[in-house]
Amino acid sequence: MAAVKFHMLDITYKIVGDGVVILIFGKTDDGKRICLMDDSFEPYFYVLPKKKEDIEKLRPAIESVKISRDDYNFFVKRTEVLKRKLNGRLADVIKVTVNNPKAVPPMREEIAKKPGVQGIYEADILFVRRYLIDRKLTPLTTWEVEGEFINFRSRVSVLKAAKITQLSDDVAENLRVLAIDLETYSATREIMPTENPILMVSFYGTESLNNSKSRIFRKVITYKKFNTDKDYIEFVGGEAELIMRFKEVIDEFKPDVIVGYNSDSFDMPYLRTRANKHRIELDIGLDFSSLRMSKGQAEHAYIPGIAHVDIYRFIRNTMPTMLKTDTLDLDSVARELLGEGKAEADVSELATTWDRHPEKLEQYCEYNLKDSELAFGLFRSLFLNMAEMVKIVGLSLFDVTRMTFSQLVEWFLIKQTPLYEEIVPNKPEHADVKERITKTYQGGFVVEPKPGLYDDIAVFDFRSLYPSIIASHNISPSTLNCSCCEDKAKKVPLEGKNYWFCEKKKGFISQVIEELITRRMRISEIIKKEKEENKLLRARSQTVKILANAFYGYLGFYAARWYSLESAQSVTAWGRFHINKVIEKAQKEGFNVLYGDTDSVFLSLKGRSQKDALKFVEAINMELPGVMELELEEFYPKGIFVSAKIGEAGAKKKYALLNEHGAIKIRGFEMVRRNWSPIAREVQENVISIILREGDVEKAFNYVRKTMKELEQKKVPVEKVTIFTQIQKGLDDYENVGPHVAAAKRMLAKGYPMVAGSLVRYIVVQGKGKISDRVKLPEEVQEGEYDDQYYINNQIIPSVDRIFEVLGYSKEALLESKDQSKLGTFFK
DNA sequence: GATTGGCGGGG
DNA sequence: GTGTACGCCAATC
Numbered sequence: 001m002a003a004v005k006f007h008m009l010d011i012t013y014k015i016v017g018d019g020v021v022i023l024i025f026g027k028t029d030d031g032k033r034i035c036l037m038d039d040s041f042e043p044y045f046y047v048l049p050k051k052k053e054d055i056e057k058l059r060p061a062i063e064s065v066k067i068s069r070d071d072y073n074f075f076v077k078r079t080e081v082l083k084r085k086l087n088g089r090l091a092d093v094i095k096v097t098v099n100n101p102k103a104v105p106p107m108r109e110e111i112a113k114k115p116g117v118q119g120i121y122e123a124d125i126l127f128v129r130r131y132l133i134d135r136k137l138t139p140l141t142t143w144e145v146e147g148e149f150i151n152f153r154s155r156v157s158v159l160k161a162a163k164i165t166q167l168s169d170d171v172a173e174n175l176r177v178l179a180i181d182l183e184t185y186s187a188t189r190e191i192m193p194t195e196n197p198i199l200m201v202s203f204y205g206t207e208s209l210n211n212s213k214s215r216i217f218r219k220v221i222t223y224k225k226f227n228t229d230k231d232y233i234e235f236v237g238g239e240a241e242l243i244m245r246f247k248e249v250i251d252e253f254k255p256d257v258i259v260g261y262n263s264d265s266f267d268m269p270y271l272r273t274r275a276n277k278h279r280i281e282l283d284i285g286l287d288f289s290s291l292r293m294s295k296g297q298a299e300h301a302y303i304p305g306i307a308h309v310d311i312y313r314f315i316r317n318t319m320p321t322m323l324k325t326d327t328l329d330l331d332s333v334a335r336e337l338l339g340e341g342k343a344e345a346d347v348s349e350l351a352t353t354w355d356r357h358p359e360k361l362e363q364y365c366e367y368n369l370k371d372s373e374l375a376f377g378l379f380r381s382l383f384l385n386m387a388e389m390v391k392i393v394g395l396s397l398f399d400v401t402r403m404t405f406s407q408l409v410e411w412f413l414i415k416q417t418p419l420y421e422e423i424v425p426n427k428p429e430h431a432d433v434k435e436r437i438t439k440t441y442q443g444g445f446v447v448e449p450k451p452g453l454y455d456d457i458a459v460f461d462f463r464s465l466y467p468s469i470i471a472s473h474n475i476s477p478s479t480l481n482c483s484c485c486e487d488k489a490k491k492v493p494l495e496g497k498n499y500w501f502c503e504k505k506k507g508f509i510s511q512v513i514e515e516l517i518t519r520r521m522r523i524s525e526i527i528k529k530e531k532e533e534n535k536l537l538r539a540r541s542q543t544v545k546i547l548a549n550a551f552y553g554y555l556g557f558y559a560a561r562w563y564s565l566e567s568a569q570s571v572t573a574w575g576r577f578h579i580n581k582v583i584e585k586a587q588k589e590g591f592n593v594l595y596g597d598t599d600s601v602f603l604s605l606k607g608r609s610q611k612d613a614l615k616f617v618e619a620i621n622m623e624l625p626g627v628m629e630l631e632l633e634e635f636y637p638k639g640i641f642v643s644a645k646i647g648e649a650g651a652k653k654k655y656a657l658l659n660e661h662g663a664i665k666i667r668g669f670e671m672v673r674r675n676w677s678p679i680a681r682e683v684q685e686n687v688i689s690i691i692l693r694e695g696d697v698e699k700a701f702n703y704v705r706k707t708m709k710e711l712e713q714k715k716v717p718v719e720k721v722t723i724f725t726q727i728q729k730g731l732d733d734y735e736n737v738g739p740h741v742a743a744a745k746r747m748l749a750k751g752y753p754m755v756a757g758s759l760v761r762y763i764v765v766q767g768k769g770k771i772s773d774r775v776k777l778p779e780e781v782q783e784g785e786y787d788d789q790y791y792i793n794n795q796i797i798p799s800v801d802r803i804f805e806v807l808g809y810s811k812e813a814l815l816e817s818k819d820q821s822k823l824g825t826f827f828k
Numbered sequence: 829g830a831t832t833g834g835c836g837g838g839g
Numbered sequence: 840g841t842g843t844a845c846g847c848c849a850a851t852c
Contacts, residue, residue, distance in 0.1 A: 043841065045841075098841095100841095101840080102840080102841075102842050103841085104841035105840095107841090108841080121843060122841090124841055125841065126840070126841060126842065127841060129841095142844085147837090147847095181838095182838085183839065184838090186837050186839040188839095189839080190839090191838065191839060196839085199839095260838095261838080262836095262838045263838085265836095265838070266837070266838035266839085267838075270838085292840095296841085296842070296843070296844075297843085297844050297845085298843095298844055298845095308849060310837095312836095312837055312838085313837090316836080317844090327836090327837095327839090328836075329836095329837065330837080330838085347839055348839080350839070351839085402844095403843095404843090404845070404846090406843090406845095407843070407844085410843090427842095427843075444849060454846095462842095484844080496830065559843065559844090615829090666843065670837095675834065675835070675849090725834070725835095726834070727837085728833065732830090734833085735832070735833095735851095735852090736831085736832060736833080736851050737851085738833075738834095738848075738849090738850055738851070740834085741833095770850090770851080771850075771851095772850085772851085791838080794849090
């Protein structure tokens with residue numbers, strides 16, 4: 001018998017004969033990669049009978065179900081009767097254990113048809129997740145494993161586990177992490193993996209993540225020869241050889257984690273497409289299986305045995321509100337989190353350089369390597385946060401880094417259910433989702449932004465508002481309007497509704513969130529006591545807080561298993577009650593409340609110091625009950641507020657703030673993106689910058705006026721009015737012919753292949769009729785051949801009109817200003 | 829006014 | 840893989 005300390009990195013399963021084995025890949029405390037094999041876990045689900053008396057009739061009927069499908073024999077191994085809680089009520093349920101995870105969906109259908117069956121539960125809990133939850137095993141942390149090494153096809157030794165126990169909370173220290181990045185041939189902005197080869201691949205990694213002295217591994221593989229003294233550049237014979245070397249490097253480096261930036265939807269699928277083209281198997285999985293692309297709405301690239309982390313996905317899912325940057329491209333994110341951006345190189349010139357000036361390729365190799373280095377850096381700087389999320393939610397690094405907040409909350413709740421003997425509610429039926437999606441309810445309290453340009457703004461955040469409300473008012477689907485407290489319970493301050501929550505028994509959700517809150521309080525206590533900064537505890541505290549904050553949104557999320565409109569309504573009702581108190585106090589203190597939304601308040605300091613603002617927060621916090629806390633987010637020397645929907649109630653936030661370091665934080669202006677013309681993007685960026693950095697509204701106005709005039713005089717180059725859009729499906733599948741579809745049809749007529757993913761470039765030209773009747777391709781237009789009025793009215797004006805509107809210039813003013821003679825009246 | 833379709837990241 | 844992405848916005852119907 002061997003006994004090892006083990007850290008899990010990935011988990012999967014394999015069908016063996018009529019049964020199933022769990023395969024757990026990871027590494028031992030002394031750095032060896034191994035695989036645990038566990039054949040002692042079986043798939044199961046629950047059947048809820050209509051009547052308790054039906055149970056003994058139902059059991060034999062269920063036990064006799066047998067299904068044969070795709071060479072598999074599916075059968076029921078046994079049934080048991082258990083007591084479980086469903087929506088707060090105790091019920092007798094039948095636990096049905098089957099032989100194969102793939103048996104569950106057909107079994108579910110078959111058994112649901114039987115008379116006496118009320119419902120089937122937990123038949124959609126993925127097998128490996130079920131394993132981790134039931135065995136109380138946490139990925140990445142330290143397990144103790146006893147067993148014997150066996151022969152089993154795998155790149156690493158396989159230990160047949162006789163006993164696995166959770167030993168401690170300590171995360172693996174010595175991870176081998178390898179970041180990768182591709183550069184590909186692309187003469188246009190279009191990305192076409194079937195047409196264009198990979199030109200380079202870079203690697204940046206370490207043999208031990210926590211050891212700063214550990215050797216750094218750097219490599220760029222490419223296949224066009226040029227003179228260089230960079231020893232990390234390796235030349236191969238062509239693309240096929242590049243892919244073969246890619247596989248070898250992975251095999252030799254033996255990474256525990258592979259990192260990329262947007263690698264789920266770019267690098268990995270690109271590699272796979274190119275490998276297919278060369279008939280190369282991308283069998284880098286530790287069980288010798290291939291890179292697997294799973295396709296839902298979002299693609300995931302899964303490598304059995306290795307934790308592939310797409311760091312962009314993690315950031316996008318869990319961090320955008322915490323970041324100052326509004327765009328999540330690698331350069332912006334790395335600048336903010338690592339303090340350095342991408343290397344200098346014009347990637348749109350790579351294809352030309354490759355074809356005509358290979359001697360200049362070295363800078364592209366440096367650029368390529370830098371991208372890997374940044375992805376690696378982001379992984380290193382966020383690993384604590386990811387690991388904490390893994391520890392709380394209890395699923396693999398791969399899963400956790402790809403989940404949205406609603407999914408994280410849901411799986412966190414699912415993990416708690418065995419402790420409370422709760423049954424996991426089913427996902428809503430399609431019809432329920434459709435109905436729920438239409439339901440709206442009153443949200444947070446909003447003080448309409450007072451549009452304008454302001455100096456010295458202090459922003460306060462009420463971050464723990466909703467979690468503390470859920471805990472202290474016992475808000476849960478199961479405690480809503482209980483029969484035991486109807487007369488005595490405190491009523492939710494919500495006009496027209498008579499809601500209350502049980503004051504005798506804790507609800508599942510409120511109890512779970514209360515434990516999260518107290519856990520965070522304990523962590524905060526320790527942090528306060530310790531003199532030195534404890535990064536681990538800070539990450540833990542932050543992660544708990546983020547998760548707790550997501551509970552409210554989850555309760556009102558249409559696809560949630562524990563959806564409860566009434567609960568969500570009650571949370572916001574109590575929230576409005578509390579924020580109103582803060583606003584009243586701020587006004588009493590003499591601050592100018594510029595804007596408030598749900599859990600945040602923007603105060604203008606004019607005439608008062610930052611110290612006064614800090615004192616104000618302190619005073620508020622003294623009076624707040626329990627865990628509730630108001631925090632200072634940041635001071636901003638300058639900011640502009642725009643109401644997105646002028647005159648309407650519930651205006652959405654739209655503002656740009658300049659912080660003390662000169663960085664601009666923009667919220668709500670993100671509409672000007674790819675499918676807008678470059679000229680519109682450029683104008684919006686420059687206008688915001690001139691107004692905030694130079695404080696010169698007139699200059700910004702003149703700049704826009706000048707640009708519109710240039711448009712009218714046809715001086716703007718065609719590429720700046722060319723709109724890029726991607727075709728998402730076959731042209732015949734479009735019901736509506738939008739401008740991009742019209743352009744695509746023109747391209748098709750000219751013999752360009754137009755499939756899902758094809759990029760369309762078009763220019764709107766003058767003429768009559770719908771916009772889609774007036775699109776032309778870049779090759780069809782002369783310089784200056786564009787509809788200046790379209791670009792002025794549909795591109796330039798919408799990108800800046802709100803900004804000018806709040807500064808006293810109406811849309812009409814912008815338009816009229818084209819007439820020189822009237823200009824004088826706008827500047828007094 | 830309601831519905832449809834594209835966007836993000838990546839070269 | 841016992842599978843669930845999301846929220847915003849313009850153009851068209």
